[in-house]
Amino acid sequence: MHEKLYKQLIKADSQQVAQNAQCQFDAAGNQYKLKFLNTDYIIDIDQQCIIPAEEGAQGGNPGFLHQLCMLAYLIKAKDIPLTGRLVTADKLDGGQFFFRSPHQLPTKRLEDAFGTCPDLLYTAAGPLNPQKCEFGDASVRFLAFPNVPVHFIVWAADDQFPARASILYDRTADQQLPLDAIWSTTNIAVKSITT
Numbered sequence: 001m002h003e004k005l006y007k008q009l010i011k012a013d014s015q016q017v018a019q020n021a022q023c024q025f026d027a028a029g030n031q032y033k034l035k036f037l038n039t040d041y042i043i044d045i046d047q048q049c050i051i052p053a054e055e056g057a058q059g060g061n062p063g064f065l066h067q068l069c070m071l072a073y074l075i076k077a078k079d080i081p082l083t084g085r086l087v088t089a090d091k092l093d094g095g096q097f098f099f100r101s102p103h104q105l106p107t108k109r110l111e112d113a114f115g116t117c118p119d120l121l122y123t124a125a126g127p128l129n130p131q132k133c134e135f136g137d138a139s140v141r142f143l144a145f146p147n148v149p150v151h152f153i154v155w156a157a158d159d160q161f162p163a164r165a166s167i168l169y170d171r172t173a174d175q176q177l178p179l180d181a182i183w184s185t186t187n188i189a190v191k192s193i194t195t
Contacts, residue, residue, distance in 0.1 A: 001048075001064065001067065002048070002067055002071055005068075005072065005075060006045060006048045006071070008075050009043075009045055009074060009075060012075070014027065014030075014032075017032070017074055017075075017077075018032065019079050020077040020078050020079045021034060021074050021077040021146065021147070022077075022079075022146035022147055023035070023074070023146065029044070030044070030045045030046050031044045032045070032074060033053055034070055034145070034146075035143070035146060036062075036066065036069065036070050036073075036144070037128055037142075037144060037185075037188065037189055037192065038127060038128050038129040038142070038143070039052060040052070040053035040054065041053060041062060043070060043071070043074065050066075050067050065184045065187075065188060068181065068184065069177070069184050069188070072177055072178055072180075072181040073145050073176065073177055073181065076175075076177055076178060076181075077145070077147055077176050077177075078147075078172075078175050080147075080172060080175060081172075082147070082149065082170045082172055083171045083172055084170070085170065085171040086151060086169065086171075087169060087170075087171050088166065088167070088168060088169075089167065089179075089183075089186075091171075092169065092171075092173055092174040092179065092182070093174045094174070095174070095179060098180075098183070099179070099183065103179075103180075103183050105167050105186055105187075106167075106187055106190040107164075107165040107166065107167060108165075109190050109191075109194050110152060110165035110167075110190060110194070111154070111162070111165045112194075113193075113194040114138065114154045114163070114165070115154065115155075115156060115157045115162070115163020115164075115165070116157060116163070117156075118136070118137040118138030118155070118156050119138055120138075121138040121139070121140060121152065121193075122138060122140065124193040124194065125140045125142065125152065125193050127192065127193075128140070128193065129142060129143075130142040133153070135151065135153045136153040136155045136164075137154060137155050138153075139152060139154065140152050142189070144185045144186075144189060145176065145177070145185075147172070147176045148169070148170070148173055148182075149169070149170050150167065150168070150169060150185075150186065150189065151166075151167065151168040151169075152165065152166075152189075152190075152193075153165060153166040153167075153168065167186060169182070
């Protein structure tokens with residue numbers, strides 16, 4: 001699984017990858033230790049497998065998309081500062097065309113889960129170790145990866161308007177992850193707090 005991505009990592013300078021991705025590299029074991037959605041994972045290059053760093057970790061064994069996102073991040077991440085400028089996915093380079101059906105972000109799922117009681121977002125997002133924000137009726141910021149903060153914002157439904165949700169990224173997100181991995185990472189995060 002993901003053999004081409006592992007080949008890219010084998011060819012890469014491991015220390016540079018670790019610096020760019022803000023993760024640890026164990027040269028003796030040829031392994032990276034990376035935090036993804038607040039869970040530490042070991043990416044074993046020789047065995048071409050990814051496992052939780054701690055037994056019984058909240059994320060469990062990562063599925064196909066989880067692994068794809070982690071490998072894509074290790075390959076693409078850059079050692080650049082965050083801009084602090086928040087944008088919607090369609091404002092990322094290429095996002096205007098990519099984030100359309102079937103790649104729409106799961107804002108409806110956030111609306112359905114939290115639109116009648118936005119404060120539930122704070123409890124549900126707890127495993128992601130979020131920071132409370134001051135946007136909408138409820139909002140959180142969490143690190144999908146060390147260089148990839150994500151904001152979930154919910155506005156409550158009322159008599160005049162339906163519930164609304166928004167997902168924002170730092171303007172550098174597309175320099176840290178390919179667009180398909182941003183989409184997958186976001187879907188994994190939303191699913192983790194709404195199921």
